[in-house]
Amino acid sequence: MSIRTLDDLLAEGVSGRRVLVRADLNVPLDKQTGAITDDGRIRAVLPTLGALVEAGAKVVVCSHLGRPKGAPDPQFSLGPVAGRLGELLGAPVHFATDTVGDSARSTVADLADGQVALLENLRFNAGETSKDEAERGAFADQLAAFGDAYVDDAFGAVHRKHASVYDVPARLPHVAGRLVLREVEVLSKLTGDPERPYVVVLGGSKVSDKLAVIEALLPTVDRLLIGGGMCFTFLKAQGLEVGTSLLEKDMVETCRNLLERSNGKILLPVDVVVADAFAPDAAHDTVRVDGIPSHRLGLDVGPETVAGFSAALSQAKTIFWNGPMGVFEMPAFAAGTRGIAEAITKADAFSVVGGGDSAAAVRALGLDESSFGHISTGGGASLEYLEGKALPGIAALEN
16 A cells, blocks of 8 residues: 655645645534533544644644534534644644635634644535535535645545545645554554454444444454344344344344354354343343343343453454444443453453444543554444455545
8 A cells, every 4th residue: 555644744844834634523522511522533633733733834624523414503513622622732723613614714824833723514515425526526626725735634534435535635735644544554454464363343233234344354253252232133043032122133134144154253142131121220130142031122241241252352362343242321231341341451462442432432431542452533434444445535545
C-alpha cells in the first residue's frame, strides 16, 4: 500500500498553509443534556491536530455527527465538540455555525497560524452523503476551497463513499493522518499472517450485521467465540428454545450451515442470564442454554461461558474483539462483557478491540485502555477491512 503520511506533509512545511482535516468526531451525546458521554474519538485525533498546530498550520477540521437528513438539526450540532476539543488542545477552537456558508468562510479566513477551526456537521449538507456524483462533487469543491492540503484522520468513516472522505482527496494534495495510518497497520497484521492461536470474539445484536466478517474469518481463525444477542440465532440453529430473546428467524439456516462448516471452531455460550423484561431492574437468573424459559429473554452470557471463553483466550497470541457479550449499559447484564474484556487484557496476546460498542464498553466499564494492544475507532470500517473489502477513503488516499 502506497499512501503519503502526515510526516511527509510536515516535512514539506505547513506553516501558514491551510490544512483541511477530516476527523471522526461522531461522539455519543446525552439525549437529555446534550453533553458528550464518551470523548474517545476526540482524543484519538489529537496527535494529528497537535502536530499540525505545532508546525504552524491553519487547521480546518470537518466531521459528521449522527445521522441528520441533509439539513441542519440542532440535536446533531458539533458545537459541544468544539468546546471539548478546545479543552483537550489547550486553546480555543473557532467554531463555524455552518459547513461551507458565510460563517465557515469567515472563520477560515480569520485563522492565524497554529489556530484550529471546526466546521459545523458535514451531514447538514445533502451533498456529503449523496449518491449523485455531481451533487457530491459540488459539495467537495466547496470543502476543498478551505484547504491547501488534506489529511484524512477519520478511520471510522473510510468505508463511506462520502464527499469529505472520497471526493475531497481528489481535489487536494492528500495524506493519511496518524490515526488512519495506525489503524491500517494494526488491521493489516490481522489480515496478513497473525501469530497463532488467533481467537476472535464477536458479539452485538445481529448475525446479519456480522455475517460477512464471520464468512471471511472462519477459514483463518483458530477459535471464534460468539456472544451477545446474535448468539441466540446460533442456539436456535442447534434446535434450542431461546424464549423471547433476540432472534433473526431468516438467519437460522445460515447459522446452522456455519456451525456445520466450522469444524468445531465456533464456540457458543453454555449458560445465559435471562430476564423477565428488557429493563435494568428486571428480575433475572442464570440458566443453561438448554433451559431458557419460553417467556424470558437472554440479556448476557453467564459465568460458565465467561470461564470457557476466557480459557480459549488465555491460549491466544492474537485476539480481535468486536461486539459486547450482553446489554452492558445495564449493570445487571454487564458481567459477561466485563469478564471477556478482562480475559483479553490478561492474555499474552496482541489484542485489537474493533471499535463501536466494544470500545464504548471498555471505557464505560472503567477498564484500562492501555492494557489492550489497540482500540479501533471504526467499528464498521474495521469489520469491512477484515472482510477484505476495498474502503473508499483508503482507496482515495492511495490515488
